[in-house]
Structures are given as structure tokens and as C-alpha cells.
Amino acid sequence: MFYLKKWKNKTIVWFEASNSYVVFDHFITELIQKLHKNIPLFEIVKECRFLLKVPQRTAVQFVLDLKKLLHQQTKKTEACLSIDDDNPKVLNVYYSKKYYQFHNIGISILFETELLELLIHPKFKHLERERKIKAEFFYQLYFENDMLVFSKGSSVVGSWPKDEKHFLQGKVSMQLLADMYKKPEDEWMGIFHASAIENGKESILLLGDSGNGKSTALALLHASGYKCLADDFVPVDQEKNVFLFPAAISVKKESLQTLAPFYPELKISNEYQADSKIFRYLAPKFLNYQQKFTCKALVFIKYDAKTDFKMSSISRIEAFQQLVPDSWILPQTKNVANFLDWFLEMPSYQLHYSNTIKMIDHIAKLFNDEL
């Protein structure tokens, strides 16, 4: 029903029914455990009064709030209606059919419309094979009842309203990941909204909000000799290894001038637009699907024109606040325990920069234990 992990003076509680992580002071967690065990309320209120040194009325209200919170987080939610159980539509007319090669796995994707192609194809264009290859998996993307539908073989993987296209894109990426490594969704610990690089031995995850410069930093580090593991979609398995995900790096228009000297191909690559942002895709080089890497550190990175360079370590709880809302973490108790063990051991840093040389230099120092 819930899982507890103590960390210094806090406790992280994961509620299975709501898939929420709540960071509490220890004493609150102890009261929650008592409420969960159905210990009489008056006893909990008495303990609360003693612990907090507050009047009876405040203690009662406090315990009632906790009870309400516990109820909210542990009640089962009703399943959403979906058309997932239907058979996939047979597409006799479609916009395009593409063949992609992920290491030694061929995957074909049939796009019903140009807009659907635009959702997926640009990120994987560099893996497209012009000639028809032997595809092991067949995906379809189409519209049905005003929903975006993704099917694989003879079953529907999922369907989403049009305004949730980023979930369709995420699910296609997840399915590609599962198929290219022959590792199903429930064998991954999580997918992190980050960029990942490796130095042949270990990896570092660059995290931060969209627009903070993760991808630009990734491309700069890639140009300086590090290999790119993933951009935007970083998979970590339950053995806590970071894997390669070969989607192209998205380069915003503002970063073109910085990156073009290292990547001349950017000058002639196609331009795309989304959410008023203009960007191009950069294919990562030296794709090595065979290796996987432990994660050395999490770096919350931000390009800031006003800051030359600033890097400091941040607390786990601060990092946790930034990491969790942007991540998909397999919502199973054993995995949550595994994720928290992994995360709470992970050094975390905040890095603000406009000086790219210093940024690259400090990432090198981080890799080499010189910080």
C-alpha cells in the first residue's frame, strides 16, 4: 500500500494507489504508520500533543488532516476508459511506411498521416533504411474516434487524446526501447527527462527543465569526445545501468551558432517548429548498443547568459524535488525501493554556465573525481 524510506531527518513515502512520493518529517511518518495500523485516534492525538507541544484542538485537526491525506493517497482510482482492447485498424491508405534499424533489430512504422509521421520520424530519421529491410516488429500510428492510436502487430498499445501527443511519443519511444533491447517495460527502473553522456566507463545525467540547455551541453560534450547515450529520454534498467537510446539530439535555433562549428551538418538539416520553438535534429555518432553504464552523478544544468560558471552540490531532497516530477518510474514497490536506493546514493550537482569551456572542464573533473 505504501513504501517508506528514511533519509536523514526525512522520510520518503511512496503511495502505491496514487503513485505519489511524499517527503515527510520523521514524526509525521510515524503518526501515519499508526493511523494505518488503526491505532485509536485518541492515542495518536495524545502522542501528537506530546511531540508537537500543541493544544488538543490543534493536535486533533492535525491528526484528522493526516487521516484524510492517508485516505486520499491510498484509495483506488477508477480505471480510465480506453479503446486499448480493440483490434488495430487495418490501414489500406496511409501516408508513409518507414523502416528503421536499431542495432540488429528492424522495425517498420506505418504512419496514417503526415502529422503522425512528424511526431516520430524526425528523431529517428538517421536510423531509417531506404531499402526495405526485414522488420521484426510492425508499428502503426493512426487516428480513430479523434484519438491518436499506437498499435504493434495485432494489438493496440495505447490511445491518447490529441493534446497528449507527448505521451504517444513517449510510449513509442518506450516500445522501441523494449524491442531494441528485448527488455519489456517492467524490466526498466525508469525513464528520465535528461541527457546522458559517457566516458567509456561511467555516465553522467544532465537534467533540467526544457529550454535549460541540456541538449546543447550534451552536443558540446559529444563534440569534445564524450559519447552521447541519450537525449530527452534516458532509460535506466533495474540493475541501475544507463542505456543508449539512439534518438537524435534536438538543437534549438538559439544554439545553432554555438554548435554549427562542431557539426556542419546542422547548417543544412531540416528545421522543425513546436511550441513556438524552432529546432533541428542532430544525429548522435558512434552508437554502441552493447554497452551500458553506471551513473556517476546527476547534474542539474542551466545555460545562463549572466553567469560565467557556477557549480555546487545540492542536497538529495532538493534533487529529488527536481527529478521526480519529470520522470517516469515503474510504479511497483520493489522498483520504487530500488529507485530510492539508487537515487539516494547519487551525488547531485547544480551547474549554471555561459562559459562552455569551463562547463566541459568541470564535467571532465567530475568524471575524473577531481572536484
Place this chain on the structure above:
Amino acid sequence: MKTNTSKKSENIDRKEAIKKIGDYGKYAALTAIGTYLFLNPKKAQAASPSAPGEHF
């Protein structure tokens, strides 16, 4: 003990976190006395909001 969850969330500029905290603002006594922070991971794997395909 003072709560500072809202402040922390503003600092990190997490719209999602702020929204969640807003949802739980109803726990007035709890908020007044204890520090707690709600975080919800993504309900499914998702692409970055700026991935192409906004013309639906």
C-alpha cells in the same frame, strides 16, 4: 516547525509540483505544523513538450 514546500517549489519552477501542492493545500493543520512535499512522477513515459507535432 514551519512548512516551506510552496516556497521550495517556486524556487525550482516546477509547475507540476506547484499544482500538486495547491491540491493539498486543504490540509491546513498539517501545513501549519509539519513540513511535507508531494511529488508525482509522470503517469507514463513522455516526450519533451517541445517535440515536433504541434499542428493538431
